[in-house]
Amino acid sequence: MKKFNCIIVDDDEVARLKVVSVARKFPVLNIVGHYASPLAAFTVSGREKIDVLFLDIDMPALSGLELRKKLMDIPVCVFITSHPEHAAESFELETLDFIVKPLREGRFGQTVRRIEEFMELRHKADLFESSFGDDCIYIKEGYEKVKVKLHDVLYIEALKDYCILVTSHKRYCVFSGIGNLLKEQHFSNFVRIHRSYAVQKQFVEKMGSTEIVLTDKTKLPVGNAFKFNLNLI
Template sequence: MMNCIILDDEPLALLKLAEYIKQIPFLTLEKACMETGEAHTLLEKKHIDLLFTDIDMPDMNGIEFIRSLTHPPMVIITTVYPSFAIDGFKLNAIDYLLKPFELEDCLRAAEKAQKMKSLNKQAPVPASSDDTHTLFVKSDYKVVRIDVDSIKYIESMSEYVRIYIEGKEKPVITLNSLQKLEARLPSHFIRVHRSYIVNLQKITEISRLRIRFDDKKLIPIGENYKEKVMNYITRYGML
């Protein structure tokens, strides 16, 4: 079983989604909230597995609300605006339901969350919380500590790689391979080309098999990696 809450300022949308949730046997609706403050209080007091949230809220943008949470639950975004897909993708949303949606769509999204919860239970607990957030590499005769979440993308150059970091003009260059780094990095880092690994939480858009970042850098998606990239995006409900 998974307990969940709904956050939506539209009464009819709130009621309809609540009815859908009642028909999904592995979901328990804890509360239907119309204000972010009410949802925040509940999330602070009780463990919630899943949050269904609208984006266009009067008191706080839904994206901002999710980012404000210290320990956010799994998230399914519900909205009338398809333009919010990239924001949801960066937040690792489980799914993205475009209003109006049907019970079948809600069930599909909930099943994704159920599978994710099951995988998280099976995953081994790391020895340290820093294990997946810190990377130490040798560069210019010294050891450099890199915050993994700050990495935008990694580029292969023969026996070396360039690690491009948010806010840094020059990349960190180290003797390493994309294959070894891919095995070390969290799941939101994905090989998209024989020469590139990207952090999918940092991308701005994907267009014509090219990934764009905020700095306008374009990275190609290789033909051999196209299916893998599209499967990842589809798994999180962004297509």
């Protein structure tokens, strides 16, 4: 089994040990260390290869958001915090998930599955190629090509150097940055609402200043730099 090195940072000892206790129940996670000080975690990250950060936000000396900015080379970041008001800001920092305390094992399990999916797609990204047809994209998965109808794509999620096309049934990987993908004429009906997300207009059910709700009830954050784009929906 592939294991992912992770560190846990929370200045609240009880909360930190709770994360440690729950994380140990998932063999895919290898806890390199857990720290009350963000500065200690920053030092460790320079010595060890870290795959996953579990961070609190409200901490002295250096907040979780500031620590993430210094450790953007670590592929996965998950915030576990009592401050849901920071959710939108956190997703500007390539955050994979945002968990509101108190931490529950079932909710953490969802995050672990998402980490596994993300890391698998990241590992396989160089196997994917894509080409366009009429209202569809052909995605090469290994030796096969899969036809994805663009009008079925609810939204696009950016993950480092590639994107996930999300339909109601499946997620498809495209080895392209979201900026380049949206320049393609085939994606003219998509509107970028966040550094990590673009939505297809016809699937937007509700719009707010910080969040969009799609017809399948998926909620996506709206980034401050992209609020003007809501006028295009």
